Amino acid sequence: MISRDQVLHVARLARLRLADDEIERMSRELSTVLDHIEKISELDLDGVPPTSHVIEVENVMRTDEPRPSLPPERVLESAPDATPTGFRVPSPGQ
Amino acid sequence: MTAGKWEPVIGLEIHVQLSTRTKMFCACALSFGEPPNTRTCPVCLGHPGTLPTLNAQAVHYGLMIATALECEIAPRSIFHRKNYFYPDLPKGYQISQYDIPLASTGSLQVPDGPPVRIHRAHLEEDAAKLIHHGESGRIHGAGASVVDFNRGGTPLVEIVTEPDLRSAQDARAFAQLLRTTLKQIGVSDVNMEEGSLRVDGNVSVRPAGTDELRTKTELKNMNSFRFLERGMEAEIARQIRIWESGESVVQETIHFDPVSGSLTPLRSKEEVHDYRYFPEPDLVPLVPTEAMLERARAALPELPSARLERYRSDYGLPEDVAGTLVGWSELGSFFEESVTAGNGNAGAIAQWTTGELVAFLREHDIEDPRESKLSPVGLAELVGMVESRTLSRSAAKEVLAELTTKGGEPSAIVEARGLAPIADTSELDGIVERAIEANPQLVERIRGGKPEAAKAIVGAVMKETKGRADGAEVTRLIQEKLGI
Amino acid sequence: MSAAAVKLSAAAAIERIAGGDLGADELFSTYRERIERHDGDFGAFLWTADGTTVGSGAAADGPLRGVPLAVKDLFCTEGVPTTAGSRILEGHTPLYTATAVRRLAAAGAPMIGKTNMDEFAMGSSNENSGYGIVRNPWDRERVPGGSSGGSAAAVAAGLAPWAIGTDTGGSIRQPAALCGIVGLKPTYGAISRYGMVAFASSLDQCGPLTRTVADAALLLEHLVGHDPCDSTSLGLPEAVRTPARTDLDGLRFGVPAELGSGAEGVEEGVGRTFDKTLELIESLGGEVVEVSLPHARHGIAAYYVIAPAEASANLARYDGVRFGHRAGNGNGTLLDLYEKTRAEGFGEEVKRRIMLGTFALSAGFYEAYYGRAQRVRTKIADDFRASFESCDLIVTPTSPTVAFKLGERTDNPLAMYLSDYCTVPMSLAGIPAISIPAGLARPADGTGPEQGLPVGFQIAGPAFSENLILDAAHALEQAIGFDVTGALA
Numbered sequence A: 001m002i003s004r005d006q007v008l009h010v011a012r013l014a015r016l017r018l019a020d021d022e023i024e025r026m027s028r029e030l031s032t033v034l035d036h037i038e039k040i041s042e043l044d045l046d047g048v049p050p051t052s053h054v055i056e057v058e059n060v061m062r063t064d065e066p067r068p069s070l071p072p073e074r075v076l077e078s079a080p081d082a083t084p085t086g087f088r089v090p091s092p093g094q
Numbered sequence B: 001m002t003a004g005k006w007e008p009v010i011g012l013e014i015h016v017q018l019s020t021r022t023k024m025f026c027a028c029a030l031s032f033g034e035p036p037n038t039r040t041c042p043v044c045l046g047h048p049g050t051l052p053t054l055n056a057q058a059v060h061y062g063l064m065i066a067t068a069l070e071c072e073i074a075p076r077s078i079f080h081r082k083n084y085f086y087p088d089l090p091k092g093y094q095i096s097q098y099d100i101p102l103a104s105t106g107s108l109q110v111p112d113g114p115p116v117r118i119h120r121a122h123l124e125e126d127a128a129k130l131i132h133h134g135e136s137g138r139i140h141g142a143g144a145s146v147v148d149f150n151r152g153g154t155p156l157v158e159i160v161t162e163p164d165l166r167s168a169q170d171a172r173a174f175a176q177l178l179r180t181t182l183k184q185i186g187v188s189d190v191n192m193e194e195g196s197l198r199v200d201g202n203v204s205v206r207p208a209g210t211d212e213l214r215t216k217t218e219l220k221n222m223n224s225f226r227f228l229e230r231g232m233e234a235e236i237a238r239q240i241r242i243w244e245s246g247e248s249v250v251q252e253t254i255h256f257d258p259v260s261g262s263l264t265p266l267r268s269k270e271e272v273h274d275y276r277y278f279p280e281p282d283l284v285p286l287v288p289t290e291a292m293l294e295r296a297r298a299a300l301p302e303l304p305s306a307r308l309e310r311y312r313s314d315y316g317l318p319e320d321v322a323g324t325l326v327g328w329s330e331l332g333s334f335f336e337e338s339v340t341a342g343n344g345n346a347g348a349i350a351q352w353t354t355g356e357l358v359a360f361l362r363e364h365d366i367e368d369p370r371e372s373k374l375s376p377v378g379l380a381e382l383v384g385m386v387e388s389r390t391l392s393r394s395a396a397k398e399v400l401a402e403l404t405t406k407g408g409e410p411s412a413i414v415e416a417r418g419l420a421p422i423a424d425t426s427e428l429d430g431i432v433e434r435a436i437e438a439n440p441q442l443v444e445r446i447r448g449g450k451p452e453a454a455k456a457i458v459g460a461v462m463k464e465t466k467g468r469a470d471g472a473e474v475t476r477l478i479q480e481k482l483g484i
Numbered sequence C: 001m002s003a004a005a006v007k008l009s010a011a012a013a014i015e016r017i018a019g020g021d022l023g024a025d026e027l028f029s030t031y032r033e034r035i036e037r038h039d040g041d042f043g044a045f046l047w048t049a050d051g052t053t054v055g056s057g058a059a060a061d062g063p064l065r066g067v068p069l070a071v072k073d074l075f076c077t078e079g080v081p082t083t084a085g086s087r088i089l090e091g092h093t094p095l096y097t098a099t100a101v102r103r104l105a106a107a108g109a110p111m112i113g114k115t116n117m118d119e120f121a122m123g124s125s126n127e128n129s130g131y132g133i134v135r136n137p138w139d140r141e142r143v144p145g146g147s148s149g150g151s152a153a154a155v156a157a158g159l160a161p162w163a164i165g166t167d168t169g170g171s172i173r174q175p176a177a178l179c180g181i182v183g184l185k186p187t188y189g190a191i192s193r194y195g196m197v198a199f200a201s202s203l204d205q206c207g208p209l210t211r212t213v214a215d216a217a218l219l220l221e222h223l224v225g226h227d228p229c230d231s232t233s234l235g236l237p238e239a240v241r242t243p244a245r246t247d248l249d250g251l252r253f254g255v256p257a258e259l260g261s262g263a264e265g266v267e268e269g270v271g272r273t274f275d276k277t278l279e280l281i282e283s284l285g286g287e288v289v290e291v292s293l294p295h296a297r298h299g300i301a302a303y304y305v306i307a308p309a310e311a312s313a314n315l316a317r318y319d320g321v322r323f324g325h326r327a328g329n330g331n332g333t334l335l336d337l338y339e340k341t342r343a344e345g346f347g348e349e350v351k352r353r354i355m356l357g358t359f360a361l362s363a364g365f366y367e368a369y370y371g372r373a374q375r376v377r378t379k380i381a382d383d384f385r386a387s388f389e390s391c392d393l394i395v396t397p398t399s400p401t402v403a404f405k406l407g408e409r410t411d412n413p414l415a416m417y418l419s420d421y422c423t424v425p426m427s428l429a430g431i432p433a434i435s436i437p438a439g440l441a442r443p444a445d446g447t448g449p450e451q452g453l454p455v456g457f458q459i460a461g462p463a464f465s466e467n468l469i470l471d472a473a474h475a476l477e478q479a480i481g482f483d484v485t486g487a488l489a
């Protein structure tokens, strides 16, 4: 079971603003899914290593050769709010 | 305040920008003050679908740093994602290393300073730059900022020390040695003002003689060694005051303002950080091979500590002179080249390098002697002339001034300026004669048992000869003529 | 001519074009017109190429010359809108093209359109798209499966001869099964992920959706390979062969009790079709053996920790700063900008998974959720390795049910998640698996068209066994004789 407070805490971490009815529903739905997931707590997993990559490959590296960057006009074109030279955001900490 | 009753406990966290050609995870060239957002691509802008690719040279530099700091290198390390939202972080996570860093348990020691253990050194990517525009009328809304992604993705090595430093002075000396070491091995520009070397400090104090670890604060924004020392001193004093007034230090991040010398706690965020680290699935493990390790070892030049030892034993340089040459690696290399060019004369060359040359470099704010017009060969030649008494000391200073500003051959300058010592004894003889005649009172005093008055006559001769006379020879002549 | 051309497999069309019996432009315009005429009924496409001639993007004389390709809208295409099915990317036009798309264009396959999908590939019904549902060509009141629902429906309805999609936990195989076509998820790392909008990076893999196994092999051949832009891309150790086998002599097919016809949730009709296919395997000379995947039943649990956790980080970049949707006029605080942009731009399911993944990684829960899920993942991979000691390939139903009705599972996320329980274990193990149509069956409640709905048969093999899987799938396909043109519009 995941509480309303936990939902709000996680939503803040994930930068999602939830409406009141969403908080309620999220708490209910996540709880159902988490109940199912918690079945894995029954398994004996002592000494089992975690898998984060399924492929066995290592040391894939790129040589330090520069390639042309994109012109700023092009990258700023995608921005919802751009100045002539940069990406505009509300100042942090306000 | 009773500082003696308290012992500071200091650890440092140092971020080093590596001087690779490209960024950590994309092929954009590193930025050196280019116009905003001209060094970006879909990868370093975090566009959908892009993937990071690891810069081999950054790994090589990381291994060099780890080796120089005598670290244990992880046989297999991985990258993690460190998750948080900030406009300078395009992907919403920083690719860094977490539970298995590239290197751990190393050490670095300032001669005669405390041994400092290196806790870890890991690879990560730098954030972009946020330019605060303030409340400009042109920008809608109060307080807008603009993001420039040029710096975003610059390769970094983060070095974390154990809390082994016990004073602000020690912290400064350690940071300086670390900077010299990084500079000498050639992995970074290590420019604190430009941010290619960033030093943060973890500071706490405890009653002297105890082992306890009290609450520490994190001190940021010390963009010079002087500020590092001053900031730490201020913070240590602040913490002592707090404990002595019966209150407790709270864990927080503190910003040091070098102008006012004040410490301000950074506004604590509305939430505790929860970075939710997890292994970066887009990158594969890093498993340094013997060949990679050997290449890192082979790439290391002589480290400052070894150089200091060599200067002391091979050249017999005094402590302070050797220290200056080692701490200023460009100066040290210049000195060594000069010694090679001059077939020895190390002691004299060292004196000239750390004396006259340093004064000139400081005056002109030059870091690398090679940026002046002076060449190591030129310096060797000049010092050689002084040593063989074919040039007087004061004339040599004049020549050095011209060599550093205009360049050229010392002998040619001596010739052109007519600075060669007066080789003709009869000429010098005459000048000394005239000087004695012109100063009867001085002669009186010398004869009256005050031999030091001869110095004034020597001075008059030097003035007359524009320094071309050999001081010792002039003194000898005076004594001869006065029959003393 | 046109109608006949649409019934051709891609391989056959290539042959006709090469032989001069069919014009590449003619084929392209035929499909283009069919999309125009019929896609209103299905909603399979989010963008279609202009005009009726083969565009300039594709090589004129490559081995795939002139056969149009439908591309899941998860692949970035330079200058062509790419939304990943999300409103947060509405109007976004990438600055570059995904490696997979570039490779196919270089081989001569022109992109005819971008297909609808569950938002950020999160879903099993295509009902999570920000741009409307997709209807199943076999029964328009039913889902096509997901998340590559648009690609599957387009191929089944004859709006494209073939397509590419992506599979994270079943997103190629399950819609292929529900739409009666072939869908292959290759070994993790076989195909570059560069330019595929990331959902769960350690699981995402590109693959073909086609009408025949041979077509799947042909697309695969041109998709695989190491890409310097994707450190996890390996390619395949041997060249992809055109499958030609018609027998199954000497091959052992493992049926895991945990995922077979008797497993919980498998519809009777699906179970029957599956068992009939096992008989067919034996009649072709194959041997059917029992194997066990004891941890497979925990696959969904592990998957719904790992995939959302990775997604929670992958989707953090949608913050309204550099691209995509931004909420408001910029007057609020930075926190407002982030929270409102993401609240407006993401759909419900995406929010749910971001919440789930953020929770699973958060302080105090990491070990119990993410840490354990990764260990379960190890156990599942070990189970497969152990099973492949006693069999060459593992077979299961692709989906426990045939296509379900639109709206049937939208209010029950867990029920929706369980639709993938036969496909998720292979994804967690990173091994290749194909779904081929094995027949038609009625759903448990007896509704739907009288002839029934397609049932998918899944064949999985060890890592890099694509050639073996394709061979076996081809032999079975020939023996089954399923009419893949049965739902042409």
Ligand SMILES: [Mg+2]
Binding pocket: B015, B124, B158
């Ligand atoms: Mg760091």
Ligand SMILES: [Zn+2]
Binding pocket: B023, B026, B027, B028, B039, B040, B041, B042, B043, B044, B045, B153
């Ligand atoms: Zn870049």
